[in-house]
Amino acid sequence: MRRTRVFSMLALLCGLSLLVTACGGGSNVGDNGEIRIGAQFSSPAERKILEEQIKEFENENPDIKVSIQAITDDYLKEMQTLIGAKREPDVFYLEGMPAPDMIKLGVLEPLNDYLEKSGVDPADFEDALIEAYTEDEQVYGLPKDYNTLALFYNKKMFKEAGLEPPTTWDELREAAKKLSKDGRKGLAINPELARYQPFVYQNGGAVLDEDGNATLDRKENGEAVQFFADLFLKDKSAGVPNDMGVEWAGDAFAEEKAAMVYEGGWMIPFIKEKAPDLDYGIVELPAKEKGAENGNLAFTVAYVMSKNSRNKDASFKLIEFLTSDKGQQYVVDSGLALPSRKVMGEKFVEQYPEREPFVKGAAYAQPFQYGDYGNKFADEASKAAESVVLGKEKSVANALKKAQQNLEK
Amino acid sequence: MATTTSPPKQQRQRSPKAGRGQKWTRDPMMGYLFTLPVIVSLSVFLIGPIIYAFYLSFQQFTFLNPDLSQFVGLDNYTRLLTDERFHTALKNTSFYSLGVVPVQVSLALLLALIVNSKIRGKTFFRVAYFLPTVTSTVAVSVMFLFLFKRDGLVNAFLSLLGVEGRSWMLDVDFALPSIMLMAVWTTVGQFMVIYLAGLQDIPADLYEAAEVDGAGPLRQFWHITLPLLKPTTFFIVVMSVIGTFQVFDQMYVISKGAGGPLDSTLTVVLYLYNVAFQDFEMGYASAIAFFLFAVILILTLIQRNFFGEETRM
Numbered sequence: 001m002r003r004t005r006v007f008s009m010l011a012l013l014c015g016l017s018l019l020v021t022a023c024g025g026g027s028n029v030g031d032n033g034e035i036r037i038g039a040q041f042s043s044p045a046e047r048k049i050l051e052e053q054i055k056e057f058e059n060e061n062p063d064i065k066v067s068i069q070a071i072t073d074d075y076l077k078e079m080q081t082l083i084g085a086k087r088e089p090d091v092f093y094l095e096g097m098p099a100p101d102m103i104k105l106g107v108l109e110p111l112n113d114y115l116e117k118s119g120v121d122p123a124d125f126e127d128a129l130i131e132a133y134t135e136d137e138q139v140y141g142l143p144k145d146y147n148t149l150a151l152f153y154n155k156k157m158f159k160e161a162g163l164e165p166p167t168t169w170d171e172l173r174e175a176a177k178k179l180s181k182d183g184r185k186g187l188a189i190n191p192e193l194a195r196y197q198p199f200v201y202q203n204g205g206a207v208l209d210e211d212g213n214a215t216l217d218r219k220e221n222g223e224a225v226q227f228f229a230d231l232f233l234k235d236k237s238a239g240v241p242n243d244m245g246v247e248w249a250g251d252a253f254a255e256e257k258a259a260m261v262y263e264g265g266w267m268i269p270f271i272k273e274k275a276p277d278l279d280y281g282i283v284e285l286p287a288k289e290k291g292a293e294n295g296n297l298a299f300t301v302a303y304v305m306s307k308n309s310r311n312k313d314a315s316f317k318l319i320e321f322l323t324s325d326k327g328q329q330y331v332v333d334s335g336l337a338l339p340s341r342k343v344m345g346e347k348f349v350e351q352y353p354e355r356e357p358f359v360k361g362a363a364y365a366q367p368f369q370y371g372d373y374g375n376k377f378a379d380e381a382s383k384a385a386e387s388v389v390l391g392k393e394k395s396v397a398n399a400l401k402k403a404q405q406n407l408e409k
Numbered sequence: 410m411a412t413t414t415s416p417p418k419q420q421r422q423r424s425p426k427a428g429r430g431q432k433w434t435r436d437p438m439m440g441y442l443f444t445l446p447v448i449v450s451l452s453v454f455l456i457g458p459i460i461y462a463f464y465l466s467f468q469q470f471t472f473l474n475p476d477l478s479q480f481v482g483l484d485n486y487t488r489l490l491t492d493e494r495f496h497t498a499l500k501n502t503s504f505y506s507l508g509v510v511p512v513q514v515s516l517a518l519l520l521a522l523i524v525n526s527k528i529r530g531k532t533f534f535r536v537a538y539f540l541p542t543v544t545s546t547v548a549v550s551v552m553f554l555f556l557f558k559r560d561g562l563v564n565a566f567l568s569l570l571g572v573e574g575r576s577w578m579l580d581v582d583f584a585l586p587s588i589m590l591m592a593v594w595t596t597v598g599q600f601m602v603i604y605l606a607g608l609q610d611i612p613a614d615l616y617e618a619a620e621v622d623g624a625g626p627l628r629q630f631w632h633i634t635l636p637l638l639k640p641t642t643f644f645i646v647v648m649s650v651i652g653t654f655q656v657f658d659q660m661y662v663i664s665k666g667a668g669g670p671l672d673s674t675l676t677v678v679l680y681l682y683n684v685a686f687q688d689f690e691m692g693y694a695s696a697i698a699f700f701l702f703a704v705i706l707i708l709t710l711i712q713r714n715f716f717g718e719e720t721r722m
Contacts, residue, residue: 406493
């Protein structure tokens with residue numbers, strides 16, 4: 001008697017646990033007529049843009065309801081767990097860096113058929129951006145907007161030192177040296193790939209070859225990183241933001257602890273809020289020499305569609321609207337980032353002439369993306385520069401060689 | 410040491426109270442019913458996932474697209490042998506553990522002795538030492554980031570002594586030790602309380618007898634306190650070793666998840682986390698988890714052996 005009761009108890013237990021796990025298994029991506037868009041906002045202003053865009057979209061498409069699923073934490077990590085649980089939003093933001101991985105894993109809906117049906121031409125977008133989301137001529141995402149780097153400089157400090165904004169490496173070096181005084185640095189910049197890579201391009205180097213293999217140990221790369229590291233080590237005119245007691249370079253600039261930073265359009269709303277009276281200017285990144293070819297990076301985010309979406313047509317309609325001229329006008333008006341459509345780029349410059357350096361930079365920018373390597377590549381390449389700047393590795397060539405070897409493994 | 414005297418503690422715990430409500434306890438069904446919520450939640454949220462993770466450790470698995478997974482045998486485990494970053498992580502974790510455990514345990518004992526003695530305001534000290542334990546590690550980490558900043562309090566204090574400061578958390582040689590300091594400070598209170606309980610469990614008549622026999626305080630400590638605290642020490646050392654090998658949150662907050670500068674604060678669990686949630690490699694991450702489990706199990710068995718049979722808990 002007793003044994004059977006214990007047994008039935010255990011059976012009940014197993015049943016219960018199965019029930020609990022089974023409940024979690026169902027997929028509920030998008031009910032009919034309602035789609036979700038997964039987004040991350042760097043500021044309330046950014047959220048407001050999306051809300052306004054969606055309001056307009058819902059006016060035009062009364063049969064579709066859109067809700068925003070804002071992700072405040074580590075976006076990519078949270079999105080991955082959502083995808084793993086098949087609970088991801090129908091449409092979501094995706095940065096360029098993890099895009100190749102996501103495409104390879106087959107979690108994104110290919111968009112070519114939709115593009116054809118609706119007559120949207122991918123060629124209308126900035127080339128570098130659409131390329132970041134294309135694999136085997138299949139497009140997987142339409143770029144939302146993008147940013148490039150530019151040199152932000154403190155006008156007051158430049159005036160006091162009698163300097164003009166630098167346009168070449170030599171001028172940059174001179175300016176940084178002269179501006180470093182009274183505990184202030186000429187340049188606040190992180191020794192990471194996303195900041196030193198423009199120097200690499202400007203020096204004619206490259207971190208990947210045409211087949212997407214790492215080529216970190218090229219001679220040109222070493223020269224560029226050496227110049228970069230010399231600013232820290234020899235001249236002591238550049239500082240790592242954390243080492244200056246601030247969170248990031250933007251803080252150092254806003255608090256006037258640095259005269260120059262290499263940053264993107266995200267700086268503008270930030271300064272407006274944190275240091276509204278700061279008198280600053282924006283110029284293109286200094287090239288190596290007068291007339292030499294410049295280099296830059298394009299950081300982009302695209303709208304992609306989940307393969308599990310139950311409402312794909314409505315989802316594409318939303319993507320189409322958000323990236324249309326009309327949808328992008330909101331981006332232009334906000335000035336937070338650069339619109340991804342070529343035509344809209346011109347409008348942006350008309351509206352914000354002082355932000356032209358960003359648009360100009362796009363012409364010679366490469367996407368911030370490293371094929372299948374993704375984060376691992378950025379990690380290794382950043383660590384190479386970091387080890388030199390922190391004084392752990394004396395030879396730039398060795399640091400880059402080591403990173404290259406780690407990637408080849 | 411005194412292996413023949415088993416602590417009187419165990420006898421005292423068997424108090425003859427169990428007679429009440431015998432009718433209820435006789436029926437095992439009631440027992441199962443009452444424990445059902447815990448058993449269900451444990452099997453769903455703990456035992457189930459553990460078994461699944463063990464299965465995953467033999468797979469190349471990405472949870473973004475489980476259809477692409479494949480069985481790889483022991484590949485994930487052999488990869489551990491050649492993965493340099495993993496070795497760095499293991500080295501950092503061992504260093505951390507070797508540094509933190511002895512300091513933590515001896516400091517906890519010292520503090521317990523102090524707050525157990527007849528000093529004034531000992532309640533205040535008990536609270537003061539215990540307080541960091543109940544504070545969230547994230548909050549403490551952020552606080553330490555501020556203290557150890559280039560223009561933080563620690564450097565301001567050092568400059569009074571004429572020592573030039575540095576950005577502690579950004580320095581390859583000092584980031585990990587700084588975190589170790591913080592770890593000792595935050596967890597010592599918890600172990601102090603356990604030691605305190607152990608101290609108060611030691612019958613006072615033993616000390617009285619020793620005093621009559623002419624033993625001084627130091628002798629009493631060596632021959633009564635320490636041997637009778639052995640089971641407590643065993644418990645604390647084991648918990649401390651497990652805790653230090655699983656360290657994650659402080660490093661995560663201070664290095665913003667990356668284990669920097671230059672992997673100097675990369676611990677095994679932090680690496681595992683990055684492998685799983687950044688590189689999409691759940692199978693390899695599971696293998697790391699089971700390797701860590703094996704390390705902790707072996708260390709615990711060694712300690713058990715070292716502390717002797719009587720420390721069975």
